[in-house]
Amino acid sequence: MLAFAFAEFVQQIVSGLATGSIFASLALALVLIYRSTNVVNFAQGEMAMFTTYIAWALMDRGLSYWPAFLLTLAIAFTGGAAIERTIIRPFEQKSALAIVIVTIGLLIALNGAAGWIWGAEVKAFDSPFPNTTWDVGGVAISSQDVGTFCVCLATVALLWAFFNLTPLGLAMRASAINPTTSRLVGVRVGWMLALGWGLAAVLGAIAGMMAAPTVFLDPNMMLVILIYAFAAAVLGGIDSPIGAVVGGLSLGVLLNLIGRYVDFIGPELRLPTALLVLLGVLMIRPQGLFGHAVVRRV
Amino acid sequence: MRYVALALRLALLAAVVGLIALLPRYASEFRLSQFTFVAAYFIALAGLNILTGFSGQISLGHFAFVGIGAYTAALLMLGRPGLETYGLDPPGWLPLGDGMRGVFTIPFAGLVAGAFGYAFGLPAQRLAGVSLALATFAFAVSLPLVAKRFEDVTGGGGGLALPLPSTPFGWDISTRHWLYYEAWVAAGVIALIAWLLLRGRAGRALAALRDGEIAAVSAGVNPTAYKTFAFGVSAAFAGVAGALFAIEVAYVNPDTFPLSQSILMLASLVLGGMGSLYGVLMGALIMQFLPVYAQTPPLLPGSFSKESPAVVFGVMLIVIMFIAPDGLVGLLRRLLRPMMVRLKRHPVATEDATFGTSRRAET
Amino acid sequence: MRKALFTTAAVAAAALVVTLPGALAKTRATTGTAATPGVTKSLITIGGTFPLSLSPAATLYAPIPKGMQIYFSWVNSRINKGDRKRGVYGRQIRWKYYDDEYNPAKTVQFTNQLLLQDRVFAIVGSLGTEHNQAIRPMLNQRKVPQILVSTGASEWGTKTKQFPWTVGWQPDYISEGRAYGQWIARNAPNAKIAVFYQNDDYGKDYLNGLKAGLGAKRSLITSEQSYEATETSYASQIARQKATGANTWVLLTTPTPTGRALGTAKALGWKPDTIVINSVSAADSVMRSLAASAQVGADFINGAVSTAYLKNATNPQYAKDPWVRNYYRVMAKYGPGLDARNGFYYYGFAKAYDVVRLLYLAGKNPTRASLLAATKKMNWVNPYTIKGVRVKTSARDHFPLSQFKLIRWRNGSWAEFGPLVKGR
Numbered sequence A: 001m002l003a004f005a006f007a008e009f010v011q012q013i014v015s016g017l018a019t020g021s022i023f024a025s026l027a028l029a030l031v032l033i034y035r036s037t038n039v040v041n042f043a044q045g046e047m048a049m050f051t052t053y054i055a056w057a058l059m060d061r062g063l064s065y066w067p068a069f070l071l072t073l074a075i076a077f078t079g080g081a082a083i084e085r086t087i088i089r090p091f092e093q094k095s096a097l098a099i100v101i102v103t104i105g106l107l108i109a110l111n112g113a114a115g116w117i118w119g120a121e122v123k124a125f126d127s128p129f130p131n132t133t134w135d136v137g138g139v140a141i142s143s144q145d146v147g148t149f150c151v152c153l154a155t156v157a158l159l160w161a162f163f164n165l166t167p168l169g170l171a172m173r174a175s176a177i178n179p180t181t182s183r184l185v186g187v188r189v190g191w192m193l194a195l196g197w198g199l200a201a202v203l204g205a206i207a208g209m210m211a212a213p214t215v216f217l218d219p220n221m222m223l224v225i226l227i228y229a230f231a232a233a234v235l236g237g238i239d240s241p242i243g244a245v246v247g248g249l250s251l252g253v254l255l256n257l258i259g260r261y262v263d264f265i266g267p268e269l270r271l272p273t274a275l276l277v278l279l280g281v282l283m284i285r286p287q288g289l290f291g292h293a294v295v296r297r298v
Numbered sequence B: 001m002r003y004v005a006l007a008l009r010l011a012l013l014a015a016v017v018g019l020i021a022l023l024p025r026y027a028s029e030f031r032l033s034q035f036t037f038v039a040a041y042f043i044a045l046a047g048l049n050i051l052t053g054f055s056g057q058i059s060l061g062h063f064a065f066v067g068i069g070a071y072t073a074a075l076l077m078l079g080r081p082g083l084e085t086y087g088l089d090p091p092g093w094l095p096l097g098d099g100m101r102g103v104f105t106i107p108f109a110g111l112v113a114g115a116f117g118y119a120f121g122l123p124a125q126r127l128a129g130v131s132l133a134l135a136t137f138a139f140a141v142s143l144p145l146v147a148k149r150f151e152d153v154t155g156g157g158g159g160l161a162l163p164l165p166s167t168p169f170g171w172d173i174s175t176r177h178w179l180y181y182e183a184w185v186a187a188g189v190i191a192l193i194a195w196l197l198l199r200g201r202a203g204r205a206l207a208a209l210r211d212g213e214i215a216a217v218s219a220g221v222n223p224t225a226y227k228t229f230a231f232g233v234s235a236a237f238a239g240v241a242g243a244l245f246a247i248e249v250a251y252v253n254p255d256t257f258p259l260s261q262s263i264l265m266l267a268s269l270v271l272g273g274m275g276s277l278y279g280v281l282m283g284a285l286i287m288q289f290l291p292v293y294a295q296t297p298p299l300l301p302g303s304f305s306k307e308s309p310a311v312v313f314g315v316m317l318i319v320i321m322f323i324a325p326d327g328l329v330g331l332l333r334r335l336l337r338p339m340m341v342r343l344k345r346h347p348v349a350t351e352d353a354t355f356g357t358s359r360r361a362e363t
Numbered sequence C: 001m002r003k004a005l006f007t008t009a010a011v012a013a014a015a016l017v018v019t020l021p022g023a024l025a026k027t028r029a030t031t032g033t034a035a036t037p038g039v040t041k042s043l044i045t046i047g048g049t050f051p052l053s054l055s056p057a058a059t060l061y062a063p064i065p066k067g068m069q070i071y072f073s074w075v076n077s078r079i080n081k082g083d084r085k086r087g088v089y090g091r092q093i094r095w096k097y098y099d100d101e102y103n104p105a106k107t108v109q110f111t112n113q114l115l116l117q118d119r120v121f122a123i124v125g126s127l128g129t130e131h132n133q134a135i136r137p138m139l140n141q142r143k144v145p146q147i148l149v150s151t152g153a154s155e156w157g158t159k160t161k162q163f164p165w166t167v168g169w170q171p172d173y174i175s176e177g178r179a180y181g182q183w184i185a186r187n188a189p190n191a192k193i194a195v196f197y198q199n200d201d202y203g204k205d206y207l208n209g210l211k212a213g214l215g216a217k218r219s220l221i222t223s224e225q226s227y228e229a230t231e232t233s234y235a236s237q238i239a240r241q242k243a244t245g246a247n248t249w250v251l252l253t254t255p256t257p258t259g260r261a262l263g264t265a266k267a268l269g270w271k272p273d274t275i276v277i278n279s280v281s282a283a284d285s286v287m288r289s290l291a292a293s294a295q296v297g298a299d300f301i302n303g304a305v306s307t308a309y310l311k312n313a314t315n316p317q318y319a320k321d322p323w324v325r326n327y328y329r330v331m332a333k334y335g336p337g338l339d340a341r342n343g344f345y346y347y348g349f350a351k352a353y354d355v356v357r358l359l360y361l362a363g364k365n366p367t368r369a370s371l372l373a374a375t376k377k378m379n380w381v382n383p384y385t386i387k388g389v390r391v392k393t394s395a396r397d398h399f400p401l402s403q404f405k406l407i408r409w410r411n412g413s414w415a416e417f418g419p420l421v422k423g424r
Helices: A002-037 A044-060 A065-092 A096-118 A143-165 A167-177 A179-185 A189-215 A221-236 A241-261 A267-284 B002-026 B029-054 B063-078 B102-124 B129-149 B175-199 B201-211 B213-218 B223-249 B259-272 B277-295 B302-307 B309-323 B327-336 B349-354 C002-025 C063-077 C104-117 C129-141 C173-187 C201-220 C235-243 C255-267 C284-292 C297-301 C322-334 C343-361 C368-375
Strands: A133-136 A139-142 C043-050 C092-099 C122-124 C193-198 C221-227 C248-252 C274-277 C305-308 C403-410 C413-422
Touching: A002 A044, A002 A065, A002 A139, A002 A143, A002 A167, A002 A189, A002 A221, A002 A241, A002 C235, A044 A065, A044 A096, A044 A189, A044 A221, A065 A096, A065 A189, A065 B309, A096 B259, A096 B309, A139 A143, A143 A167, A143 A189, A143 A241, A167 A179, A167 A189, A179 A189, A189 A221, A189 C255, A221 A241, A221 A267, A221 B129, A241 A267, A241 C235, A267 B129, A267 C221, B002 B029, B002 B175, B002 B277, B029 B063, B029 B175, B029 B201, B029 B223, B029 B259, B029 B277, B029 C104, B063 B102, B063 B129, B063 B223, B063 B259, B102 B129, B102 B175, B102 B223, B129 B259, B175 B201, B175 B223, B175 B277, B201 B213, B201 B223, B213 B223, B223 C104, B259 B277, B259 B309, B259 B327, B277 B309, B277 B327, C043 C063, C043 C104, C063 C092, C063 C322, C063 C343, C092 C104, C104 C122, C104 C129, C129 C201, C173 C201, C173 C248, C173 C274, C173 C305, C173 C403, C173 C413, C193 C201, C193 C235, C201 C221, C201 C248, C221 C235, C235 C255, C248 C255, C255 C284, C255 C297, C284 C297, C284 C413, C305 C413, C322 C343, C343 C368
Parallel strands: C043 C092, C043 C122, C193 C221, C193 C248, C248 C274, C274 C305
Antiparallel strands: A133 A139, C305 C403, C403 C413
16 A cells, blocks of 8 residues: 555656656746746747647648658758847847837737637647556556656757857857857857847747647647746746756646645646746755855945 | 026926817727726826836836735725734725715825835845846746735635716716716826925936945935835825726736736836836836737737737837937927937936946946 | 815815715616617617636636627528528627636626616626625516526526526426436446535536436435635545545536546546536537547546537537538628637527527517517427427426437547437
């Protein structure tokens, strides 16, 4: 009996890690944009959803999974960079609040556009992982979940390597922290910003394509995930990719455990309770788990 | 020169007040109902203006306080605070009777919402920038869910149906006019309070905190007190707006206070022009009319907007930001005052400080 | 500073004092055109509100008003064989609808716009239970017909005495839930039932109906789990349901969560013997999409049970049905480029048929009162519904549609089985 209960406990954790990986993937995109341009991109989820629809449309026209996947990433990259150059660039020197409004406008427009172009009916989305489920001691682990988790870890590893080991990554970090000095040193700051958005759009597309098989494709699929991703990113430290992943995974597990074991809260309060826990953590450590404390000069 | 400027400002004020007072004479019943909402939005945005515009704390969840005010007003109007279910009794001095008249619920709604705002502001102090934005975001997301949960009090998902509004005390004035004046008189009172606050010590302290917190603290400004004060006052204003909202719509349920309305509030305030009460008024007009125009935009063929009002709306937000990054009132200011240097960049310390990291080069 | 304050206050007060009496002097009457609003010699204007954007719960219903529009366009252009006129007795139907973002406060505002600015004759087909509840008192007070609302809440039929101007349309959720309960009680008396429902009035209505239908066998329910529209993952709840050992699974959800739930169950390695899917989620296109997907697959949903009252336009059984063919023809003509296989267009189409019948029944010179009277004596067959279903209302029966049939998913399509079920 105890073994049974324990298996269920592990199951909740495993499922939590799976959902958490989805939050983490989108959170990574948010963190990337923040690190490279100091902006919170509220449209990140919708950009991810839109690019996932593009992937779906490509596959609907006959392309098989991997070519569609790669083509979508390329389109996402170009789209993200284009958005930065056209819509975001004019506001970068002005207030952050203006960018918040612009990204919100973008969110709304993309949401409507997806519904208009492809319809709001739910669609199934292929998964690159074989559709198997393993039973490990009473705990069901699906290959989709494992795959999403691994992709998430691989992404954060690649990002870390990019930012810390490559000259391009270094240049991007420099342009975010200190654009003027970076220019003096020869960094093309404008390109770095566009690159940041392009890469983030790619991450978003990956997040969308990892989520769509289980969440199913509809124009609103990312609206809710964005809330979780935002929370996860801030929890982990808005400028830390590792934090985003830790934040996302913790949030996923936390949600599941609260839902399973704290019954008196009721189904409605799962999300608020998780958010409350998050905010509690933030109060103790305002910069997030892995974030850098902000030093403000007087 | 100074008196000319002052005279112009007074004339503008007189014109606005006059327009508002005279509108019922010339406008249709439907327009009046729309402008009643504008009054409610004006009050709520005046609150957000104090919080975000003056005290620099970005709130992505302000409509939740409107929701709290609306639920308070609704419960009072129905005469059943529902607190008995949780073993609490409504206080004896509360003139509940069978249900309070709408207009009397307004101050209560403001107080309750203000209390929530203050309670929220106390811990929220420790957060800044993105974390604070997340906290307000979380609050807005949670409110509808909490309302659903405590359905004995709030009516849950089904909500609370309120009695349809009617002119009180047997006055000889149509209901529509009554609601309109009720809303705008409240707006006038709030505008006066807001104006006095911001011209006074509180406003100066908040602006000082916004522009340079460390300097302000060393000058003796207590950040905790003023920041929580800002939260409390802005929430109270939102609560008042919520009561008006409940009276006008005569129905409250969790779906009436979604996150999207909070976002719309912030967007409207920025688009209208943060900082001045005229900007707030413009923002209120935007908040009421932009969603309506998005569905029947003047220049586009009707069928496109039917398919996707959201696309039109989102694009409009972006376009207006392009044309008027300081808000429409800021744009008007710039156009009407050619003496000002056209390319003057407004100091951006406000918003940057709230996001925590400096965006400019610290060379 | 003080002087400025005084002066400003004085000016504002002066402006107010000067203008206010002028404004109050003429308090206009709020209602009162003698002629019937929305009806002219050549035009009938009707309107409704629908969630068209920004709502995870509901934008999938956006095709409904469009389907209605297309039907009305067809009626406006075809010549009635009886009186050789286009439209209804020669009047064109003008259909207006607005997006209320699934927010009842906006429903109120836009319904006001329809009434006062667009001056509609009646509010038709507005979507959403709470949304219709929000506008119901106001419409009843103003004596405006609120007809054929797009929701299956039972109260449109049970509260007619209180709100006579409000009329429902589709079979209500409680009846449908009851049918499932009765079927399970009859056919699987020892089942262990798990119920997964949406945590709102829609899901709860279904659940109450299910329990009522199960009757004494209510105790067979081993697990009731719900979800919020704000969640995207139900693994936590479904894992619990699996852990109770249930073998019958009743899904009282909307289409997207249905797909997620089925996929999750499969991923968790749980395959209940019997799956019941509520009618809203059992749209053909959704089922086919799920069957074709790897996450769910045809095997998993083979044998699933649901109910239907409308003909299934994508089912081969109705491929030669003249009315279904008419549907596709009209859709192609007036809505080129739209995916006519989406069941929600069909829903709108079928509803619009009843709207037009009602308008005819309201007479050659319709008034709001005559339209209301018409809703109390509906009695015809809507050719877009399945055989045996009759649109009927009377002094005692306030549910226009209350009959449906059980259907089973077999090898790629729904098949009706069993007798016609009387919901009410």
